[in-house]
Amino acid sequence: MLKFIPIKASAGIVGFESPATEYTQLSLDLDQLLIDHPSATYIGIAQGESMKGDGIFSGDLLIVDRAQDIKDQDVVVANLNGVFVCKKIDKKQRCLLSSSKRFPPYFLREGDDFQIEGVVTRSIRLHRPFKKAI
Numbered sequence: 001m002l003k004f005i006p007i008k009a010s011a012g013i014v015g016f017e018s019p020a021t022e023y024t025q026l027s028l029d030l031d032q033l034l035i036d037h038p039s040a041t042y043i044g045i046a047q048g049e050s051m052k053g054d055g056i057f058s059g060d061l062l063i064v065d066r067a068q069d070i071k072d073q074d075v076v077v078a079n080l081n082g083v084f085v086c087k088k089i090d091k092k093q094r095c096l097l098s099s100s101k102r103f104p105p106y107f108l109r110e111g112d113d114f115q116i117e118g119v120v121t122r123s124i125r126l127h128r129p130f131k132k133a134i
Contacts, residue, residue, distance in 0.1 A: 034122055040067035044077060044084070046123065051075070051086055053099030056123045062086060064118035075120040080106070081113050086120060 035041045046060040054075055056062070064077045072091040077084060080096070087096035087106070095107040108114055 037067035041065045050098035050103040061124040063122040065121045066118040068119035077117045079115045
């Protein structure tokens, strides 16, 4: 169990005394903080550059919740013709959208094998790569 210290840290400050010295440490489990439906949630790793406009970069962790209702313009993980993709869903136009203009929309066609695997509820940036391969 990690300790949670309720502070906001400005990224522009250098050489300051730790503000954590004024706070009592509170017990908080990252699962409680990040995961709404533990039995329906999995973690994936983003790959590629097509979702940078939504703040999702290659190598980021994606927290994907299968229990969420899928809403128009949600960022989802889907299986499209045997390939896992992370895209925005446009339910009205039946297409998958990237957040980069370099990648055109993909309009779902008759015969596509398409299954939404869950809604991306959070993404976590890794500032250092994992030491172990996953």
